[in-house]
Amino acid sequence: MAKHPFHDVAIVGIANSEQARILEGHDSTTITFQAVHRVLADTGLSPSDIDGVAAGPFSGPLTYYMRNGPSWRHYMAPSIPTILDAASAIATGQCHTVLVAHGSAGVYTERASTAPWTRPAHEFVVAYGMFTAAEFALIAQRHMHMHGTTPEQLATVAATIRNNGHAHPEAVYHGRGPFTPDDILASRMVADPFHLLDCAMTSEGACALILTTRERAQDLPTKPVYILGGACDSFGPSYQHPPAWDLAGPDGQNNGYTGRWAAQKSFAMAELGPTDVDVCEFYDPFSFEIIRQFEAYGFCEEGEGGEFIMDGRIGPGGQYPVTTDGGTMSFSHGGAAVQQLQRVIRGVEQLRGTCVTSQVPDAQVAMCSNGGAGALFTDVMLLGTDTP
């Protein structure tokens, strides 16, 4: 008997489509199909083996195209909450094998403006020129004011992650480095304290995962990776209200540490703590977010994240390697959600031991995350090669 229902669910398939700044000849549908074909090939499954589809608004069309109905479906643009919902649907017997897929191409065309998903219109921010970099900058500046966190510490995070992408042959920015923290600080300022190279890029691409029961996973050719725990924090809609560090609910837990509640629940489900984590596939929309997450999840004390990430701790061979494919800064950032799923895909690759670059030797536990305090939410998942 599993100690938590998630432990009866395994991720058995993962795939990325090709990723590029612009994918000529593709739209969101065709690039999603490429990822779906690749994930079916990864597992040796066919559409008739799938009885659940979580592909955002594309769930219905995909079920129709695959003729795999009747099928469980999920309509939210897929990211960690979707994977957890799929795992819940499997654990509660609503279906047994779920395809999660998402892709984006041809969406960002108006290049003189920031990407459309970074600037949703809302009456209290629309006239003030807000977009993701400015929203996350307001979080970072507050932390720098409170704790003396420095631009050099932020730049160290960005250089580490960009160097992971520099090495990765499938990263959009493969071969663009290597980078030193000084290179990051020398790039043009976007929204103080974020230089261009402190920020995520924009690109196009798709990815997909397949989840199934522990039992069925034993008959498949891939090494199963188990869901040890996972949960989601939200303080409100992204990019509509002031992204205040101290925004808090009745228990005092604040938006500055969004993700803490989710991490505590995830660690409890997994019967693990931060020191058990071998690889940190943290979401990296902006350099500061990595520092914030180490504090939020309890890897270090509040205010100490800037010091904590120095001296090679988060780089290759360090205690907590982060975002080992190059993340949204260098691997890919396909839109509103593709790159969020890709954090989980990289966590699975690490635990399978199949990373072509930056493989963490004998990785057993991966922590994956989505979101960030500038967006008022953070979702967390713990993956493992085995369950408690």
Next chain:
Amino acid sequence: MTELLQPQSPGIPLPVPTLYSQPYWDGCKVGELRYQRCRDCGAITMDPAPACSACFSTNLDWEVSTGQGEVYSWTTVWRPQTPAFTVPYVAVIVTLDEGFWLLANLINCPVDAVHVGMRVKTTFVELSEEITLPYFEPVA
């Protein structure tokens, strides 16, 4: 003389008021920064909402802020959201003296002078017939 940050020019995207935020925007047109206070529990709700953010009561009144407060966090933006915006511009979250946060742009201030704790007050700029925007400027 150091150049001072200016308000944006007409042509930027403008707010579309809702049923429950209209009194806020009506206040801006007459130079008042309005906020909601709960008649049941006394708490302030901001941004405008259909219910109290402390007790969820819909028994809300409008009051007028002093418009004075201090910078809680800031960012100077050098890459505009769209070409309609002139850079640099400074986005600030201000803690008003009544205790609520408001996000707006800072003007009439040298670009490198902004800092957490800076005392500021509201100033209003008409951008269309329907919309007058609150900005913040340093307290002289």
